[in-house]
Amino acid sequence: MNVGREFQEIAHCGGQVIFNVTTNSEGRRLVQTTFQGSRPVPMALYAIYALPQGIPVSDLPMGGIGSPFPPPPVPGCVPVFIGSDSEGKFGFQCERCGQYWRARGGVTICPYCGVRGDRHNFLSKAQRLYVKLYCHRLEEAFAADDDGVHIIDMDAVADAAGKDVEKPPFYFAEQTQQKQFNCSACGEFNDILGRFAYCSVCGTRNNFSEFEDVIVPAIREELNQGGGPAGCLKDLGSAFDTFVGQYTEQLIQNRPMRSARRERILKMRFHDLASTRRELLGGFDIDICEGMTETAIASATRFFQRRHVYEHNGGEVDEMYLRDSGDTSVRLKQAIRETQSGVHEFANLTLRMARNLHRGFHDIYEPIKGPIDRHEVEKKRLAAFQRPTGQLDNPPVHTAKHQLRGS
Numbered sequence: 001m002n003v004g005r006e007f008q009e010i011a012h013c014g015g016q017v018i019f020n021v022t023t024n025s026e027g028r029r030l031v032q033t034t035f036q037g038s039r040p041v042p043m044a045l046y047a048i049y050a051l052p053q054g055i056p057v058s059d060l061p062m063g064g065i066g067s068p069f070p071p072p073p074v075p076g077c078v079p080v081f082i083g084s085d086s087e088g089k090f091g092f093q094c095e096r097c098g099q100y101w102r103a104r105g106g107v108t109i110c111p112y113c114g115v116r117g118d119r120h121n122f123l124s125k126a127q128r129l130y131v132k133l134y135c136h137r138l139e140e141a142f143a144a145d146d147d148g149v150h151i152i153d154m155d156a157v158a159d160a161a162g163k164d165v166e167k168p169p170f171y172f173a174e175q176t177q178q179k180q181f182n183c184s185a186c187g188e189f190n191d192i193l194g195r196f197a198y199c200s201v202c203g204t205r206n207n208f209s210e211f212e213d214v215i216v217p218a219i220r221e222e223l224n225q226g227g228g229p230a231g232c233l234k235d236l237g238s239a240f241d242t243f244v245g246q247y248t249e250q251l252i253q254n255r256p257m258r259s260a261r262r263e264r265i266l267k268m269r270f271h272d273l274a275s276t277r278r279e280l281l282g283g284f285d286i287d288i289c290e291g292m293t294e295t296a297i298a299s300a301t302r303f304f305q306r307r308h309v310y311e312h313n314g315g316e317v318d319e320m321y322l323r324d325s326g327d328t329s330v331r332l333k334q335a336i337r338e339t340q341s342g343v344h345e346f347a348n349l350t351l352r353m354a355r356n357l358h359r360g361f362h363d364i365y366e367p368i369k370g371p372i373d374r375h376e377v378e379k380k381r382l383a384a385f386q387r388p389t390g391q392l393d394n395p396p397v398h399t400a401k402h403q404l405r406g407s
Contacts, residue, residue: 010085010102010174011161013043017081017134017152019141031142035081039158042088046105048120049077052139054132056080056120080134082127083154085174089189092122092200100124102174102191103200108368111190111197114254122200126172133170184209186371187378196246202371207246208358215239216347229338230310233346237271237307240350244270244288247361251284254365271304272324273297286360288353296349302327303346306336 015037022030037043047060049072058073060080069079084090089102094110101111109116123131134152141150152170160166161173180191183199183206190200196207219239223232245268252262261283270276273289280286289297305325309315317334321327330336 005176006178008176009162010087010089010176012154012158012173013037013041013083013086013088014039014155014158015043015083016154017137019138019150020148021141021144021150022147029142031138033079033081033138035083037083037154039086039155041086042084043086044084044088044090044105045081046090046119047079047081048123048131049073050080050131050135052076052078052135054128054135056123056128056131059119078135078138080131082123082130086158089174089191091124091127091174092119093124095121099193100175101177101193101197101200102189104189106188106371107200109198109200109203111192111200114198114203114250114365116203124172130170130172181206181210184213185367185375187375188371199367201368203365203367204362204372205247205250205358207243208354211239211243211354212351216351220344220347223340223343229340229343230315232343233303233338234307234310236343236346236350237304237311240354241270243354244276244357247357248280251361251364255284257283271308273301273304280357280360284360284364286357286364288356288360290356290360292349292352296352298326299345300349300353301325303342303349306338309336 015035018034018036020032020034022032024030035045045062047062047069048056049058049060050056051074057077060069060072062069072079082090084105085102088104090105091100091102092107093100094113094115095117096115097110097113099110099112105119107119107122110122137150137152144150153168154170156168157171157173160168160171177191177193179193179195179197180189182189183202183204185204186199186202188199188201190197190206196205196210198205216236216239219232219235222235223229248265248268252265265279265283268276268279277287277289280288289300292300302325305321305327309317309321313321315335317330317332317336319332322330322332
């Protein structure tokens with residue numbers, strides 16, 4: 001989690017939107033639109049098409065300098081430039097669940113509810129207001145009696161961030177959330193509320209990478225530094241229970257099923273490996289024990305049952321443990337003990353089962369291949385070449401131009 005940076009306002013990157021209105025020799029009004037900025041902060045830019053009333057209707061792919069824009073999906077649409085915050089990120093908001101997050105720009109999926117859509121469908125409330133004001137200012141520029149330059153000053157917007165001053169009409173700023181991560185599949189940046197989510201660019205969930213790279217190593221480290229094996233075993237069991245619960249929540253949220261079964265799965269606790277395996281296999285064709293030997297499955301079952309004994313029976317063997325664990329080495333009422341090596345074995349087993357669930361989940365909800373393939377190409381390229389690094393003496397000037405014809 002990003003302790004100390006949660007919910008901080010991030011200023012806009014600044015810059016200026018310039019509408020330069022001219023009249024040609026045939027008496028037709030022309031508007032050339034330029035977005036330029038030179039503030040010493042990261043800056044990114046994308047464009048959308050909007051109706052003149054300020055309603056976003058599609059993304060607008062921008063080519064190189066001088067490249068014409070593709071035609072709009074609806075005649076009369078206006079190209080609208082949207083600048084990033086001062087960290088080069090953009091805020092987005094889901095129309096279905098209403099949740100907000102930040103990313104670098106190429107979003108296709110809500111990280112919270114998983115709904116898919118084009119980028120313009122995920123504009124935040126502040127950005128939608130900006131689009132309306134932008135289109136209104138452009139209309140005013142077109143309708144002006146005389147030729148001239150009309151400016152939307154986003155530098156004033158950036159300067160007002162975090163200050164108790166009257167905000168410009170175009171004011172909006174982004175906000176840090178709680179968990180920032182780069183997707184393990186496509187490498188893209190996400191800044192989300194909470195800890196677990198889909199990557200908003202390719203749709204890969206971050207649960208497994210978080211479990212494998214953060215949660216399990218932290219428990220192993222505690223164990224190796226003298227932490228009690230019983231406590232570490234309970235922590236592993238709880239983490240795996242949460243892991244399975246979050247995947248099943250997504251599975252039942254986006255898959256039709258009878259209400260009775262939905263309720264049963266929602267109320268499940270996943271320390272009973274046999275019933276968990278049966279439910280996932282029967283309902284979703286996901287075998288969390290795929291590739292595991294019967295011996296490994298029996299060991300995992302025993303570890304989960306031991307965790308249940310610690311949680312609910314003070315570490316003393318009860319009849320349920322004797323019945324369900326298959327452990328013949330202990331007697332009723334005996335206090336069980338854990339070893340460091342045993343807990344590491346349990347960690348290995350939970351990782352195998354978590355990987356199986358993650359893979360099975362994404363066999364059903366397939367990630368978008370384009371960003372993942374591009375990331376793989378980039379990783380290979382970076383492995384083959386070392387790019388020189390350096391610092392520019394002067395900040396770059398960013399410009400984007402488009403010319404509109406009017407009657």
